[in-house]
Amino acid sequence: MLQRPRRNRKSEVIRQMVQETHISAANLIFPLFIIEGNNQKTEVASMPGIFRYSIDNLLREVESCMKLGLKSFDLFPNISEELKDKYATESHREESLYLRAIKQVKQNFPEACVITDVAMDPYSSDGHDGIVENGEILNDETLEVLGKMALAHARMGADIIAPSDMMDGRVGYIRQVLDDNGFSGVSIMSYCAKYASAFYGPFRDALNSAPKFGDKKTYQMNPANQREALIEAQLDEAEGADFLMVKPGLPYLDVIKLLKDNTELPIAAYNVSGEYAMLKAAAERGWLNEQRAVAEVLTSLRRAGASAILTYHAKEVLENKWL
Numbered sequence: 109m110l111q112r113p114r115r116n117r118k119s120e121v122i123r124q125m126v127q128e129t130h131i132s133a134a135n136l137i138f139p140l141f142i143i144e145g146n147n148q149k150t151e152v153a154s155m156p157g158i159f160r161y162s163i164d165n166l167l168r169e170v171e172s173c174m175k176l177g178l179k180s181f182d183l184f185p186n187i188s189e190e191l192k193d194k195y196a197t198e199s200h201r202e203e204s205l206y207l208r209a210i211k212q213v214k215q216n217f218p219e220a221c222v223i224t225d226v227a228m229d230p231y232s233s234d235g236h237d238g239i240v241e242n243g244e245i246l247n248d249e250t251l252e253v254l255g256k257m258a259l260a261h262a263r264m265g266a267d268i269i270a271p272s273d274m275m276d277g278r279v280g281y282i283r284q285v286l287d288d289n290g291f292s293g294v295s296i297m298s299y300c301a302k303y304a305s306a307f308y309g310p311f312r313d314a315l316n317s318a319p320k321f322g323d324k325k326t327y328q329m330n331p332a333n334q335r336e337a338l339i340e341a342q343l344d345e346a347e348g349a350d351f352l353m354v355k356p357g358l359p360y361l362d363v364i365k366l367l368k369d370n371t372e373l374p375i376a377a378y379n380v381s382g383e384y385a386m387l388k389a390a391a392e393r394g395w396l397n398e399q400r401a402v403a404e405v406l407t408s409l410r411r412a413g414a415s416a417i418l419t420y421h422a423k424e425v426l427e428n429k430w431l
């Protein structure tokens with residue numbers, strides 16, 4: 109045998125020397141849930157270890173993450189039912205919870221990277237990512253709401269706008285609105301290949317944002333499709349996206365790799381709420397080694413081609429030195 113691959117695995121030093129994929133705090137984005145009130149911190153039942161924070165506690169949480177070197181955050185609001193309407197007007201109201209939160213985080217931590225979620229569902233009385241008329245999700249009318257939302261986020265100091273709605277043409281529309289208003293430096297991280305997935309369940313519990321009727325299959329992608337992700341990627345790139353996101357992460361490693369091979373833009377992967385819940389539940393039962401499983405999942409997302417990983421594990425992996 110001339111080739112014995114085991115020789116390159118024989119010691120820790122050699123294993124590290126030939127390691128192909130690395131991951132560090134700089135690659136991680138921590139999603140954070142926000143609620144109204146003072147000194148609030150409520151755990152999401154289906155996501156042990158993940159909390160909804162009122163703005164004062166959010167600032168404390170951001171500070172403790174920053175100390176660990178975790179400096180990128182994706183914010184999501186939990187909106188009370190009486191503030192929701194068909195047009196998600198709460199999403200661009202001057203004094204809304206979400207806009208105050210963005211502003212506070214940026215004022216207190218100017219060096220943090222604040223990523224904001226642009227989509228109607230947390231504010232929509234229909235629980236959908238678009239305006240609903242006669243049971244249909246209207247595309248072009250929804251773009252106007254998304255544009256207002258993105259502009260409001262930029263005005264509060266958002267570094268990156270992340271549209272997660274899957275309406276056609278929204279990247280180009282938002283780019284135009286931002287540029288027309290003097291925000292050409294604000295980036296867009298497009299949820300480019302976002303699938304109609306069962307793995308978003310715990311997130312919808314966290315925000316109380318589940319659709320009130322039907323499902324999201326007329327806008328989110330069919331899990332059976334891979335090539336269609338290339339169409340979405342080409343469009344988002346042409347419309348001015350700065351990052352392309354694939355979501356969920358682990359069940360869609362092939363899609364991450366496909367986009368990596370077909371675009372020069374950085375790829376982000378969203379290791380979603382259901383992926384987190386699945387792993388936590390198994391770890392709680394002692395059915396797998398949590399530290400090793402989490403590190404393996406995040407490394408696999410990097411190996412497939414993700415530059416950035418949005419993950420609920422971000423803080424614990426750094427706190428416990430799991431990477």
Ligand SMILES: NCc1[nH]cc(CCC(=O)O)c1CC(=O)O
Nearest residue numbers: 227229272307308311380381382
């Ligand atoms: N615009 C909605 C949105 N933005 C991020 C997630 C899911 C994130 C997760 O599950 O962690 C969802 C859920 C959905 O599309 O219903």
Ligand SMILES: [Mg+2]
Nearest residue numbers: 275276277340
């Ligand atoms: Mg698209």
